[in-house]
Amino acid sequence: MNTSARSGLATTKQKKMPAESFSRRITRNILWNIAGQGWLMLMTFLATPFMIGRLGIELYGIYVLVGILVDYFSFMQFGIVDASVKYMTERLARGEPRRVQETFWTTMLSQAVIGFAGALTILALSAFLVDHVFRVPEGLAQEVRLAVAIGAATFPLSMVTGVMTGTLRAVGRFDLLNMIGIVWGTLQTGAAVVLLWSGLSLAALLFSNLCIQLLCLVTLGIAAGRLLPVAMPPAWSTAEMKRLLRFGGFITVSGIVGPILTNIEKIFLSAIRTVSALTYYHVPFSLVSRMAVIPSSFSSVLFPAYSHFQGKNDMEANRSLHLRSTLYLLYLFGAPLLFYVFFGRDFLAWWIGPDFAEASSAILIILAAAGLVNAVAYPSITLLNGAGMPHIPAAFHVIETVIYIPVCYGLIHAYGLIGAATAWSLRVVLDMLLLQAASCRYLGLSIPQWYFDVLSRGLPPLLACGLALWGIRELRLEVLAPANVIGCLLVAAFYSYIFWVKILDGRARESVIGILQRS
Structure with missing residues (x-):
């Protein structure tokens, strides 16, 4: 049987799939995302102290800076x-394999060409950035230029990789996507540790990543x-291509300003303060951003799901999906927030060191706290897109x-690291309020009532666990200490019980049970 026929059969089954089965598929994909990204987060968690120790504060800051620049x-x-x-996603649902091919190859060719153009742009700007923008310690400028050059070479690969991962998302194969990510992500982290343990430095690490x-x-x-x-x-x-650009043009605006909103405080820190200050900021930021595996796992599954229900004109399904996903994220992201608030200092001292x-x-x-606010905005921006x-x-x-730009610059200039964290927090609060108001309006919901529905179910358990x-x-x-560990485990067990019994609805629980039984 040829590929087109397979696609057509899959599409027919998809059309006949009942809502309950579709809900189970959404749940399964979210669980795969959390498992895959959670594993990679664990690898990074284990490797980071070793990498900082081997590279040093300044070179690790440069490693972070190269990633920000390419990103x-x-x-x-x-x-x-x-x-x-x-x-x-929409064309697979309608059984149009030829148009799927058209979309895939147009996207692939455009991203390959743009990727090479981007690599050349990064290379052209590297000398200016190293000499005039970043405060690079004397003696490291040459190593930074080489690091940026290797980082530029990864850019076309990243662009084309995005097309491939997008394809697996469109067909709903998040299991396969995450298995591939786990294998190669583990190898990448393992290779980094081995290279640094062998005495090699930043350039070798970046070339291995490439x-x-x-x-x-x-x-x-x-x-x-x-x-x-x-x-x-x-x-x-x-x-x-014109059709893709019409839809993607506005996402491009977010794509241009998004890295500014996410990373400009790090650029300002390295320019106004020092590269070492960036390391002291980036490590806690990376802990929080790694927890974004939770909302991003939802988002990558919700995007095609929202499109699916919109194609069927099922507004009620999207209302339910939006409310439930926001509530789940409030509760799931609330757990690490509570831990960092009460034990963050002790955790950093144990993980990196007391001075850090x-x-x-x-x-x-x-x-x-800002990460929690940012997480609960994911379902809203995903719905609108x-x-x-x-x-x-x-x-x-x-x-x-x-x-954000002038506020961020002013706060960093006046308060340094605290100013950077405060500026980012204020920005994500504004972003959350705007996105949730717009999504509620699109869904025809009362904004105060929607907030009441979310907070009345999500906040009481969070407050109880915070008090404990x-x-x-x-x-x-x-x-x-054993008493400390046992106490935290008991709180975690209670938290999980409340999530299962009070937060998850019946359909979600049935989906999880069905997935576990099948596996």
């Missing part, structure tokens, strides 16, 4: 990948070729950028 240029996707996920990313891309390409009817000579469609904890513990608490209204988040992000953790902390025990 910023991801705006050059122009929203095309997200648009391709939306259109491939090679592993190339192998991961090949694996994803093989998987995409088996799941979609894409094994044809590459074909370009100008009409399809002294400099970064307050930053961790501020950013953890999935419903074909990316211009609304784009407009919000432009407004936020105009406000406060009591444990006031015992002033060592962080790994």
Whole structure:
């Protein structure tokens, strides 16, 4: 049976799939995302103290800075990948394999060309950035230039990899996507540890990342070729490109300003203060951003799900999905927030060292609270994009950028690390309020009533667990003292019980039980 026929059969089954089965598929995909990203987060958690110890504060800061620089240029996707996920999902549901091929190859070719252009741009700017923007310690400038050059070479791979991961998202194969990510992500972290343990430094580490990313891309390409009817000579469609850009244009606006909103405080820190200050900020920021695995796991599944229900004109399903996902994220992200608030300082002292904890513990608490606020905005921005209204988040992000840049610069200049964390927190609060108001309006919901529905169910358990953790902390025990560990485990068990019984609805519980029974 050829690939087109397989796609057609899958589409027919998809059309007949009852809502309950679709709900189970959404739940399964979210669980796969959390498992996959959670594993990679664990690898990073274990490797970070070793990497900081081997590289030193300054070189680790440069390693972070190269990642930020390359990540910023991801705006050059122009929203095309997200648009391709939306259109491939809808066309698979309608049984249009030829149009799926058209979307895939147009996206692939455009991202490859743009990726090479982006790499050349990064290389052209590298000398200026190293010499005039970043406060690089004397003697490290040459190593930083080499690091930026290797980082630039990874950019085309990242762009094309985005197309492949988008393809697996469109067909709902989050299991395969995460298994591939686990294998190559583990190898990447393991290779970094081995190279640094062998005495090699930053350039070798970045080159290893480049090679592993190339192998991961090949694996994803093989998987995409088996799941979609894409094994044809590459074909370009100008009409399809225009369609992708029309949808992706507004996402591009968010793509341009998004890295500014996420990373500008780190750039300001390295320019106004020092590269070492960036390390003291980035480590707690990375702890919080790694927890974004929870909302991003929801978001990557919700985007095609929202598009699916919009295509069926089922507004009630989207209302339910939006409310439930926001409530789940409030509760799931609330757990690490409570831990960092009450035990963040002790945790950093145990993980990195007491001097590091002294400099970064307050930053961790501020950013953890902001991370919770940011997490509960994910379902709203995903809804607006999935419903074909990316211009609304784009407009919000432009407004936020105009406000954020001067406020961020002023707070960092006056208060340093605390100013950076405060600026980012204020920005995500504004973002959350705007996005949730817009999504409620689109769904025809009363904003005060919607907030009441979420907070009345989500806040009481959070407050109860917070009170219990406060009591444990006031015992002033060592962080790994048996009584401390047992107390925290009991709170976690109670928290999990409340989540299962009171927060999850009946359909979600049935979906989880069904998945566990089948596995």
